[in-house]
Amino acid sequence: MTLDPKHLHHIQSFTNVKPPRILDRQLPLRKRYHSKPEAAWVYDHAKTVDAQAPANHPLHGHVVCGxxxxxxxxxxxxxxVGGESDFPCPGEILAAALASCLDTAIRMIANLKGIELSRLEVQVSLGADVRGALMTGDNVPVGFQTAHLKVELNTECENSKPHLNALIDAAERSCVILQTLRAPPTVEIERSFSVSSVGNVTSS
Known part of the structure; x- marks a missing residue:
């Protein structure tokens, strides 16, 4: 999968300029959230659509992020579990969310601390026993049971190992996806049904 030209142009528009100072961007936000805590709430969204992958096709789907x-x-x-693995699977998208969240947290905190990064890579590996999803095997849970992250970074100047460990520790604390996985919220699912027939549609 290649980037849409409009997304590529958007990326180039900010990679070819001097990096901003995160503190300058966050200070007004911190002041605002201090006086108006309700303004600090944000909601991220994604949805599946069935225009390209029909709803009755069992092996593929299509999700719109953001x-x-x-x-x-x-x-x-x-x-x-019987699929094709010819596009990213949902577990890989979860791994991507975790990797990208920790990556951006490290970038921002390094900027705040005045640490200039020359290279950064975050690797995520999630492991699951798929017998749980296939409902076979005794007492096999559904879901990932192992998670391993690896952070590789280089800096432009000499930084002590404790200093860099403090950077990663701070990034872990502020990584929303990582902290969500460590302390998951209650998940509510709203349901809406419809039954279609010739000349008749009913909903409940």
Whole structure:
């Protein structure tokens, strides 16, 4: 999958300029949230659509991520449960969310601390016993049971190992996806049904 030209142009528009100072951007926000805590609430969104992958097709899907500059992502069921694995599977998208969240947290905190990064890579590996999803095997849970992250970074100047460990520790504390996985929220699912027939549609 390649980037849409409009997304590529947007990326180039900020990679070719001097990096901003995160403190300058965050100070007004911190002051605002201190006086108006309710303003600190944000809601991230994604939704699946069935225009490209029909609802009755069992092996593929299509998810739209974000609202400002939405990104279309084709989705495949993992071959370990009967799919094709020819597009990212949902577990890989979760791994991508975790990797990107920790990556951006490290970038911002390094900027705040005046640490100039020359290289950064965050790797995520999530492991699951798929017998749980296939409902086979005794007492096999559904979901990922292992998670391993690896951070590799280089800096432009000499930084002590304790200093860099403090950077990663701070990034872990502020990484929303990581902290969500460590202390998951209650998940509510709203349901809406419709039954279509010739000349008749009913909903409940």
């Amino acid at each position: 609202e400002g500059i939405p990104v279309d992502v084709p989705v495949s069921v993992h071959k370990a």
